[in-house]
Each structure stands twice: as structure tokens, then as C-alpha cells.
Amino acid sequence: MSLAIVGSLAFDTIETPEVRKERIVGGSCTYCSLAASYFTSPKIVGVVGEDFPPETVALFKRRKIDIQGLEFAKGKTFFWEGRYGHDPNHRTTLKLEMNVFADFKPQIPPSYKDAEILFLANIDPKLQEDILHRFKDPKWVAMDTINHWIKTKKEALLRVLKGCNLFFCNEEEAKLLTDEVNLIRAGKKLMEMGPPLIAIKKGEHGALIVGKEFVFGVLAHPCEDVVDPTGAGDCFAGGFLGYLDSLKKVEEKDWRRAAVYGSVMASFAIEDFGIDRFKSLKLSEVKKRFLEFRKSVSF
């Protein structure tokens, strides 16, 4: 198969109770494609400004990420500033500068159009909608979003959702979209909005996958030192979709395996700031943690 990922490439300024990191590379597309690159060669669509570090582009290339759809525009890269509380599950957005994303008219390279899996990572739902229509007929369309779009662009978001096969959201977003506190009921309500498969990410509590005839949970890898939770959700989606993309045929167990790979990739992301963990992460480490996961749940 082949996986195309559309999303943001960004500079993030991150404050945790311990430290402040200025303008480190982040963005939903960045995290997701790096995580997916351990399973497949994802094709990315996005835009960066003149200030985007060539080292990151080199890292993409090294990880066999296809950057034909990455536009290098005049101006500054998208910027996000956020603060995490003592509880890393809670964060506040302090600043958001669209910069080159404001006028982004994505060009989809011809070689991308046959992608069988299209992931609309977190980004303005109007842009997600626009891009969705420019792909031929992907077998699988997945999307992610954040509270901000649920609150400000719900209609566009619901239109995109309708055309999706798989929706990634976190607990808070699932509750906000469905007005349900029970996550299984929330998952079923989300299914009624379109996608037959819902992946609800729950941070340290793992994730819940809700489908038509099954509900299953996946744990989070136990982590004592959450250095930077940014991008964990994008890496979950990247591991999930990257693994799916590596298969010839998807069987029932593969959904669980995809979720475990998602959880594994998220667990690596939070061990260091920004994308730093991916600079040294080896495939053997990914496989090792996957096997540890399997051992840890057997009884």
C-alpha cells in the first residue's frame, strides 16, 4: 500500500514545569511521518518557511520519507506555543501563528494521488476537506483534530469526518464532540458521524479502539519520565497507520497490533523534547518494545 500524510510542520515553544524549550521542530505531519517511517515510506504534504532547519529535512530523507509534497514557501514556518501543567495530560495553547500555513494551497504530486491510505493529521478542517477531494480514491481515509477546530470549525470538521474510515481523537475531544462521558458510548456516537473505526487516545491510560463489533483497549507503555508529551497522539496515528500500510492484507488481529504499534511509537516520542528521540531511535528498539508489550499483557 502507500500512505500519504497531510498536516502541519511547525516550530513549537514548549513550557513544562521544569523547563522551557524555544522554537523546536514539531507539527502533526512531522511527528506522524517520523513514527510511520519505521514501517513504511510515507509521503508528506505540508508547508514550511525559510526558517525550517535543513537538518530536519535531511532527517526526513534519511528516514525515507517522501517530501515531494512538502512546499518550501517564503515566510516563516507555522508556530505554536504551549504550556504543560504538572499533569502532562493538561496543556494550554499560549500562541498560534499560522505564518506560511495561512496561504497554503497544497499541490498534490501526481505520484501521491493513488495513495491507498490518506491521513489528514491535525490541521484546519477546511484544508483537510480540500485535500481529501484531491486524492483519487483512497481505500482508507483517517483524520485527527483538536478541540480548537471542534469549537471554531465544527461544520467543516463534521463534513470531513463523514468521509473518513478512521477517526483519531483524544478523550477530551471525543467527549466534546459527542457530549458523552462514557468513552464507549462516545465512540459509538462518533461512528454514527461517519467513520466505522474510532481510536480514542487516552494519554497515560493508553487508547480505546471502538469498531462495529468490537471494543478493545491498548495500554500505554509505562513511562516514569514524561519529558515532552507533544506529538504523542500524532505518533500514535503514525505507528498505527504506518503498520497498516506495511501489510498486504488486514486481518482482525492487525487492528490490535496497529494500536500497539501506535502506543509504542507514542511512548518513544514522549521520552525526549520534540522529535529528538527519533534522531537516534532504531527499528530494533521499536520491535523490542512491541514484544515487551506482548509479554506484559499475557497472563
Next chain:
Amino acid sequence: MSLAIVGSLAFDTIETPEVRKERIVGGSCTYCSLAASYFTSPKIVGVVGEDFPPETVALFKRRKIDIQGLEFAKGKTFFWEGRYGHDPNHRTTLKLEMNVFADFKPQIPPSYKDAEILFLANIDPKLQEDILHRFKDPKWVAMDTINHWIKTKKEALLRVLKGCNLFFCNEEEAKLLTDEVNLIRAGKKLMEMGPPLIAIKKGEHGALIVGKEFVFGVLAHPCEDVVDPTGAGDCFAGGFLGYLDSLKKVEEKDWRRAAVYGSVMASFAIEDFGIDRFKSLKLSEVKKRFLEFRKSVSF
């Protein structure tokens, strides 16, 4: 082995957003012993008043719960009133009447004193301490508590904790006792306070078991309709300890199995009000759900 359970037997008035149930039978000892009775014949220590329903005593006997240590006192049974919000993980205590528990001087039947597992279910830590010293030399001492005692009787609670091998607490209590938001770090800090094994209950997110050389998570059985969450934690401990008590020798995998049985018993408790689910619950249903659990985590 043999398991003795000390805790409360109570009337609970429970308000959920949908319904109010007046004076239904509850209490930590009640829930815990019923859950444990699917694996062993627990011996209970507690006190009830003249108003305690004979049907519940009959249920105890039917489930082969040893009630030699159950005192029938003059006066009224312990009473608790609480309200659950839309999120069943949040509850408020509205009323607490100690009644016969106020002057309870527990008599430990001679046949109880050799119990190999002693569970000090949630109750005044001073009473837990008093009882702990009246058992010979149990191989395993486990305890549970609630926020109320952490806030009002912390010193006594810490003394009991020091003499324990296994501490059951929920997420909120673990954080309150250790001032840690990361549950693995909280678990390790709790270990420094005495018990080498910590079981942190997380409601719908399952539980986390923290030991010297391992951390493992157990999921909660997916439940769409949480009718009444009261007693879920007590049933978790009951399933956990009841299963342990049924073994001749405890091996590493048994900790995981015990946690899964805990999770299974908790999942039944919340399906109906009070102890109603246990009136009809069959061992075959317990075993079936255990096997479903195993299937649901394999990948």
C-alpha cells in the same frame, strides 16, 4: 490458604444523574467478600445493626462466606450517602453515620487467627491497626483506604501501611498520598512507605500494578452502562485476593491473573445497583469474562 476480610457493612444511599436509591446494602467488606467468594471462602469481620437485612446474611451463607466474625449489634447499621456526577469517576460524600461502627470492638474468632491473607478493607485506619495486631502472622496483609482517612488520620494510616505487603488505592488517593502526578512514580513512592506491591485502581482505565521489578497495567472490561460504580474498588480487591487465596503457590504470572480477576469482578459490580449483580452472578460468567479478557489483549 485462607482469607480474612475486615471492613464495613453498610446501607448506602446513592444518587446518580438518573436515579436515587435509598438505603441499599453496601460496604467495603460486603462487596469485597462477595467478589472473593467466587474463588475462596472468605472469613469476614465487621458489625451490622438490627436493621441489616437477613436476606444479605443469607446471601453471604449461600456464597460460603464465613460470618463467625460478623457481629450483630444493637443499633443502626453504618450509613453512607453519596452522589455521582455525569462522570461516574467523580463522587461526593453527602452523609456518613458511623452508628454501630462507632463503638465496634471487633472480636476475632480463633479460627480466623491463622488466616494467611488479611485484607484491611476501607475503614478507620485506627481500627485497621488494632485488628492487624490481633492476627497471628499473616503471610500477606493488604489494605485499602479512601481520601477521607488520608486527610483526617494520615499518621495511623501510614503506620498500617508500613506493615502491609499490598496496598490498594485509587489514582486520586495515590496522588494525594505521594504528591506525584505520574502514577508509576507515585507507586514507587508508596512502596517506600512499606508495601512491596501497589495496586492503583483507575476506574474505567483499569489498574496499574507496581512492584519492585515490574509495572503492569490491566484494562477495565469495556462497560457502556455504568449503573452504579459503588464497590467497584472493593470488588477489585476481592477478586484479586480471592484468586490469590485459591492458589497453593504464587508465581509471577499469578499477579497479573489476580489483577485481571480483580478487574473482572469490578466490571460485574458496576452493572447493577449495590450488590444486586452478585445475587445472580454465576462462576461460569466470571470465567467466561476472564477468558474474553485474555482474548481481548492478545495480538
